Amino acid sequence: MGFIEFNHVSKSFGRTEVIPDISLDIRQGELIVFVGPSGCGKSTLLRLLAGLEDVSSGSISINGEDVTHRQPKERNIAMVFQNYALYPHMTVEENIAFSMKLARVPKQERQKRVLQAAETLGLGELLARKPRELSGGQRQRVAMGRAIVRDPQVFLMDEPLSNLDAKLRNHMRVEIRQLQRRLGTTMIYVTHDQVEAMTMADRIVILEKGIVRQFGTPQDVYCKPANTFVADFIGSPS
Numbered sequence: 001m002g003f004i005e006f007n008h009v010s011k012s013f014g015r016t017e018v019i020p021d022i023s024l025d026i027r028q029g030e031l032i033v034f035v036g037p038s039g040c041g042k043s044t045l046l047r048l049l050a051g052l053e054d055v056s057s058g059s060i061s062i063n064g065e066d067v068t069h070r071q072p073k074e075r076n077i078a079m080v081f082q083n084y085a086l087y088p089h090m091t092v093e094e095n096i097a098f099s100m101k102l103a104r105v106p107k108q109e110r111q112k113r114v115l116q117a118a119e120t121l122g123l124g125e126l127l128a129r130k131p132r133e134l135s136g137g138q139r140q141r142v143a144m145g146r147a148i149v150r151d152p153q154v155f156l157m158d159e160p161l162s163n164l165d166a167k168l169r170n171h172m173r174v175e176i177r178q179l180q181r182r183l184g185t186t187m188i189y190v191t192h193d194q195v196e197a198m199t200m201a202d203r204i205v206i207l208e209k210g211i212v213r214q215f216g217t218p219q220d221v222y223c224k225p226a227n228t229f230v231a232d233f234i235g236s237p238s
């Protein structure tokens with residue numbers, strides 16, 4: 001049994017069917033990348049898993065529990081978006097601590113977790129700064145800090161690097177990969193960038209129009225593309 005399971009999940013917006021029927025098993029501790037062209041349903045799939053959208057049919061389970069009808073905050077998932085808005089008037093420390101404050105985590109525990117996250121992400125020196133005093137990469141780290149202090153069982157990232165320049169993006173890919181390994185948290189990472197997918201993933205889900213065209217390791221997908229869509233998209237010899 002998978003740690004995360006999509007069981008015949010479908011999703012329509014009005015009359016538009018975006019996801020016809022997806023079943024996926026994801027193992028605990030894996031870094032899974034959802035990749036595919038713009039509009040193929042990557043963000044929708046993540047939002048269904050996070051509980052930000054309701055499935056039209058099918059079910060989703062995490063760690064053996066059916067979460068299909070649970071509220072987002074009852075799913076123990078943290079999500080980092082592309083346009084991670086930090087609170088401009090708060091310091092780095094306050095930004096990281098804020099969701100714990102809302103969740104009524106006691107102050108001492110909040111401070112402990114902020115310091116741990118700051119150390120993990122190399123933000124120790126920056127805790128008193130405001131977002132405008134940070135570089136793009138540092139802001140991205142604060143956004144990740146906000147997510148990891150909640151100690152989620154699943155980490156979702158939706159194109160988190162798309163606002164960064166190419167050099168920083170390469171650097172942050174490695175950092176996210178290392179962070180995921182160190183924390184051992186199951187992560188689903190969404191991108192439209194094949195190279196990013198190939199370099200980061202334990203396994204890749206390649207999507208086209210809400211359909212899984214292949215689910216496999218980067219090596220599988222590259223060496224044994226299941227169809228011409230995958231071969232063309234990944235650019236593998238076929």
Ligand code: ADP
Pocket residue numbers: 013016018036037038039040041042043044045
């Ligand atoms: P991706 O993240 O792969 O670019 P999305 O999951 O955002 O794709 O979108 C998949 C399709 O669903 C697109 O055609 C998009 O227009 C449509 N869609 C997404 N969200 C909504 C919504 N709330 N209402 C109507 N259509 C939507």
Ligand code: MG
Pocket residue numbers: 042043044158
């Ligand atoms: Mg998207």
